[in-house]
Amino acid sequence: MEILVCVKRVPDTAENEIEIKSDGTDIKRDDLVYSVNEWDNYAVEEAIQIRDKVGGSVTVITVGDEEGEEVLRRQMAMGADNGILLSDSAFEGSDGRGIATILKAAVEKGKYDLIMTGAQADDGAAQVGGMLAAMLDLPYASLVNKVEVDNGKLKVGREIEGGNQEMNEIELPCVLSIQTGINEPRYVGIRGIRKVASVEIPTLAAGDLGIDAATVGAGAARVKRVDYFTPEMGEGAEILEGSMEEKIDKLIELLKAKGGLK
Amino acid sequence: METALTPPSGLGILAILLSLVIVGLGVGAFTYILAKRIRPLFKAAPDFRKDRIFTRISNTFNLPHHRMPRYFLAGAIHITILIGFIVLSLRWISMVVMGFSADPYLPWHFAIVGDVYDVIRNIVATAVLVACIVAIVRRAYFRPERYEVPERFGKSHTPEAIFGVALIAALMVLDMMFEGSMVAAERQQDMAAKFLLPGTGVWFASLFFGAASQGTLQVVHGVSFYLHMVVFFGFLVYLPFGRLFHLVMSLPTLMAMKLDKGTVKPVRWGVDDDKLDSLESFGVKKFEDFTWKHMLDFYACADCGRCSDNCPANAVGRPLSPRFITIKCREYAKAAYPLQGAIKESVPLIGNVLEEDEIWSCTTCGACEEECPLLIEYIDKMVDLRRGMVDEGMVPQSLQKPLSAIEKRGNPWGKMEKKRAEWTKAIAEEVPVKEVNGKEEAETLFFVDSITSFDDRMQLIGQATAKLLHTAGEDFGILGKDEKDSGNEVRRFGEEMLFQDLKDHNTEMIKGSGAQRIVTADPHAFNALKHDYKDLPPVEHISQYLARRIREGKYNFKALQNGHKVYTYHDPCYLGRHNNLYDEPRAVIDALPGVKRVDMERCRDRSFCCGGGGLMLFYEPEEEQRMGVLRVKMAQEAGANVIVTACPFCLVNMEDAIKVAGLEGQMEAIDLAELVAQHLDE
Numbered sequence: 001m002e003i004l005v006c007v008k009r010v011p012d013t014a015e016n017e018i019e020i021k022s023d024g025t026d027i028k029r030d031d032l033v034y035s036v037n038e039w040d041n042y043a044v045e046e047a048i049q050i051r052d053k054v055g056g057s058v059t060v061i062t063v064g065d066e067e068g069e070e071v072l073r074r075q076m077a078m079g080a081d082n083g084i085l086l087s088d089s090a091f092e093g094s095d096g097r098g099i100a101t102i103l104k105a106a107v108e109k110g111k112y113d114l115i116m117t118g119a120q121a122d123d124g125a126a127q128v129g130g131m132l133a134a135m136l137d138l139p140y141a142s143l144v145n146k147v148e149v150d151n152g153k154l155k156v157g158r159e160i161e162g163g164n165q166e167m168n169e170i171e172l173p174c175v176l177s178i179q180t181g182i183n184e185p186r187y188v189g190i191r192g193i194r195k196v197a198s199v200e201i202p203t204l205a206a207g208d209l210g211i212d213a214a215t216v217g218a219g220a221a222r223v224k225r226v227d228y229f230t231p232e233m234g235e236g237a238e239i240l241e242g243s244m245e246e247k248i249d250k251l252i253e254l255l256k257a258k259g260g261l262k
Numbered sequence: 263m264e265t266a267l268t269p270p271s272g273l274g275i276l277a278i279l280l281s282l283v284i285v286g287l288g289v290g291a292f293t294y295i296l297a298k299r300i301r302p303l304f305k306a307a308p309d310f311r312k313d314r315i316f317t318r319i320s321n322t323f324n325l326p327h328h329r330m331p332r333y334f335l336a337g338a339i340h341i342t343i344l345i346g347f348i349v350l351s352l353r354w355i356s357m358v359v360m361g362f363s364a365d366p367y368l369p370w371h372f373a374i375v376g377d378v379y380d381v382i383r384n385i386v387a388t389a390v391l392v393a394c395i396v397a398i399v400r401r402a403y404f405r406p407e408r409y410e411v412p413e414r415f416g417k418s419h420t421p422e423a424i425f426g427v428a429l430i431a432a433l434m435v436l437d438m439m440f441e442g443s444m445v446a447a448e449r450q451q452d453m454a455a456k457f458l459l460p461g462t463g464v465w466f467a468s469l470f471f472g473a474a475s476q477g478t479l480q481v482v483h484g485v486s487f488y489l490h491m492v493v494f495f496g497f498l499v500y501l502p503f504g505r506l507f508h509l510v511m512s513l514p515t516l517m518a519m520k521l522d523k524g525t526v527k528p529v530r531w532g533v534d535d536d537k538l539d540s541l542e543s544f545g546v547k548k549f550e551d552f553t554w555k556h557m558l559d560f561y562a563c564a565d566c567g568r569c570s571d572n573c574p575a576n577a578v579g580r581p582l583s584p585r586f587i588t589i590k591c592r593e594y595a596k597a598a599y600p601l602q603g604a605i606k607e608s609v610p611l612i613g614n615v616l617e618e619d620e621i622w623s624c625t626t627c628g629a630c631e632e633e634c635p636l637l638i639e640y641i642d643k644m645v646d647l648r649r650g651m652v653d654e655g656m657v658p659q660s661l662q663k664p665l666s667a668i669e670k671r672g673n674p675w676g677k678m679e680k681k682r683a684e685w686t687k688a689i690a691e692e693v694p695v696k697e698v699n700g701k702e703e704a705e706t707l708f709f710v711d712s713i714t715s716f717d718d719r720m721q722l723i724g725q726a727t728a729k730l731l732h733t734a735g736e737d738f739g740i741l742g743k744d745e746k747d748s749g750n751e752v753r754r755f756g757e758e759m760l761f762q763d764l765k766d767h768n769t770e771m772i773k774g775s776g777a778q779r780i781v782t783a784d785p786h787a788f789n790a791l792k793h794d795y796k797d798l799p800p801v802e803h804i805s806q807y808l809a810r811r812i813r814e815g816k817y818n819f820k821a822l823q824n825g826h827k828v829y830t831y832h833d834p835c836y837l838g839r840h841n842n843l844y845d846e847p848r849a850v851i852d853a854l855p856g857v858k859r860v861d862m863e864r865c866r867d868r869s870f871c872c873g874g875g876g877l878m879l880f881y882e883p884e885e886e887q888r889m890g891v892l893r894v895k896m897a898q899e900a901g902a903n904v905i906v907t908a909c910p911f912c913l914v915n916m917e918d919a920i921k922v923a924g925l926e927g928q929m930e931a932i933d934l935a936e937l938v939a940q941h942l943d944e
Contacts, residue, residue, distance in 0.1 A: 014663060
């Protein structure tokens with residue numbers, strides 16, 4: 001099975017303190033560290049497991065600048081066979097639809113049976129998977145937490161209320177958006193990354209993909225970001241101050257006072 | 263020479279032929295099996311054990327005999343039998359030769375030497391027989407707990423253990439019968455009977471057979487001789503099948519012992535750190551990836567159970583039992599390299615022989631290695647197996663996050679580098695702490711490491727340490743944002759390349775700082791800087807520093823008004839067992855006026871791990887209870903109500919354990935530096 005997994009390089013939420021620039025145009029990026037979006041990491045692991053079971057290959061793809069290569073290499077160290085970087089100044093500032101447009105062009109240049117995305121990105125809005133499927137006119141299952149390959153079809157699962165599981169059948173080729181927890185992604189060590197450090201990763205620009213630059217990028221974005229701000233504290237909200245110990249003590253006090261703890 | 267009974271070699275050509283067959287079959291089978299057993303050693307990874315030969319010889323003869331009596335009865339039994347084997351080896355040579363010649367010309371047979379040797383060997387043989395009987399009774403009826411085999415590891419080893427000892431007892435009894443029957447016959451014939459020391463086994467035998475007829479005595483003499491021969495060579499052939507293989511393997515294993523505590527073996531001996539990228543595979547994935555010394559370890563294990571008896575992971579019900587790491591690998595080696603037929607294709611150890619959780623359960627505390635009378639290594643094997651798992655991506659999710667955070671931010675919490683020195687702000691007025699990066703210099707570098715830099719509670723250790731350095735007039739500074747995690751556990755959890763990056767970075771920063779010496783309050787950092795890093799200025803743990811400065815009279819102490827407090831010192835593994843620092847921290851505590859200190863039963867080199875430091879804080883083990891809880895209870899049993907540690911990780915675990923054990927208000931934990939700082943008279 002030929003599998004394409006769309007991945008994204010995002011600020012690592014576990015290892016950054018996200019603060020907003022005073023002018024509200026962006027978050028402060030000077031001290032940020034980046035990694036592959038967590039949901040995408042699960043998608044790549046799932047793709048590798050499917051490939052190991054039924055054969056084929058896994059390609060990871062991302063839209064971004066040269067630094068996007070870093071996440072592609074990490075996913076290749078994990079076990080993906082190929083990486084493709086989609087990079088062009090014309091792509092900058094694309095909204096979700098723009099990104100889906102770029103990815104669609106790249107998908108059509110290859111021949112894939114299965115396209116996977118993360119269910120959402122840490123810094124995203126969970127748009128691309130669905131839009132990409134619609135643009136490709138392919139069946140789409142979202143929030144997938146289980147994949148079984150079954151004679152040229154897939155059975156895909158989704159968690160529903162109460163911890164129950166729903167199973168759906170879907171024809172190939174299709175697009176899946178993958179939920180975290182579907183598997184346990186393997187560890188990628190420094191050594192693994194070094195081993196793929198010199199593997200060639202092709203970079204495709206708008207021209208290579210046959211994309212009209214006017215249909216993507218900031219200019220074509222129909223959803224435009226206008227502001228970032230920290231919300232005012234609402235009525236009834238309280239932010240505990242002090243050291244960790246003090247905060248915990250206050251929290252316990254509050255819980256006890258309101259009868260939450262006995 | 264006229265003898266009272268016909269000696270075995272005088273019974274005719276068939277008797278001599280029988281001797282020949284027994285010796286031939288015995289030696290032949292033993293050699294064949296031995297050759298088959300050591301085959302994997304030739305396919306093993308290289309190991310370097312040829313240095314410091316005199317230390318090796320001296321350790322080989324000293325260490326096991328210091329360690330055996332740590333379990334007193336077992337040790338006494340074993341030392342008796344061991345001495346027996348050494349003394350009786352000459353007798354056994356005589357016995358074999360007697361199968362062919364009535365009066366062998368062997369040097370220990372003549373004149374006074376022969377007489378003295380005979381008396382000594384008869385005493386020794388009697389002692390061995392008694393030791394064997396005690397051993398069998400102890401094993402069969404008293405059943406010390408450490409010999410039990412948990413169900414998941416198979417059947418009881420007791421029958422095998424008793425069988426081996428019974429063979430030794432049989433050798434003793436048969437020799438007593440052989441010699442006793444001859445002396446009885448000599449007495450009956452009024453010949454000059456050989457002197458037998460009253461009370462020895464052979465003396466009893468001679469009395470027992472005193473009234474037997476000449477014919478009976480002749481039969482006893484002959485039959486006991488050939489039975490002895492069969493049991494002796496049977497014993498030899500049986501050795502390579504189980505625990506008794508240690509009779510053969512212990513000497514080479516001991517000679518090849520690991521000499522440098524606190525270190526971790528390189529990924530591959532002979533490959534320098536900067537050539538690691540050239541290796542195809544990392545760590546131990548299949549049996550043949552072990553080094554030959556580590557394979558020897560498997561064969562040398564006597565199955566005494568002391569490792570697991572001291573293993574904290576085993577004590578709290580984690581899946582790990584070091585004893586069975588060895589036993590399972592040994593069984594694998596025997597099955598994969600069979601006595602007959604082709605060598606089996608090697609399979610991945612993890613999943614087939616060992617389990618992931620088993621290997622991650624180890625805190626690398628070193629209690630097993632400290633106890634093993636054969637100095638079998640476990641930590642290096644754990645590290646090698648982890649290297650293999652890391653290379654295959656088999657790392658629990660709970661460890662992936664901190665590893666990735668260390669890679670990106672230099673600390674396992676993923677905190678920002680620039681906040682690494684924030685702990686100094688709270689004491690800035692009283693104790694100014696310099697950051698030595700380029701502009702400012704300091705004579706002494708305080709290597710803080712991650713937990714003391716970032717954990718709210720452990721920052722107090724950093725602040726106390728800084729205060730103590732300042733009070734002693736030390737010109738010191740920290741690396742601040744340029745410091746990264748020392749990587750002690752990164753390396754011991756198998757992520758060698760990340761460790762190499764951390765080491766290279768820290769080494770460059772430390773050297774660039776111009777510091778003349780390093781002090782740290784974190785034993786894990788201390789261990790890494792001292793053993794894993796190269797060419798750094800000398801490193802001291804704060805306990806050594808304080809002991810030295812107290813001797814120099816740099817501090818004035820006052821007594822505290824807390825007469826009800828009884829202190830006990832918990833030896834951190836990376837200070838004690840891995841670096842032999844037991845006395846300095848105690849000397850520091852004892853220098854404080856009015857401090858009453860007691861030791862726990864398990865202290866010093868038998869200290870019980872708090873639960874593990876570094877990445878072990880993040881690992882979520884399967885366990886029935888926490889190591890720290892057990893440790894806190896041990897402190898309580900010792901009559902203490904304050905646990906003094908000298909390691910931030912111990913402090914985390916102890917404070918948590920006090921809460922979990924419900925001992926808040928009755929027990930507290932404090933770091934050595936904090937305790938000393940409390941007593942400063944300013």
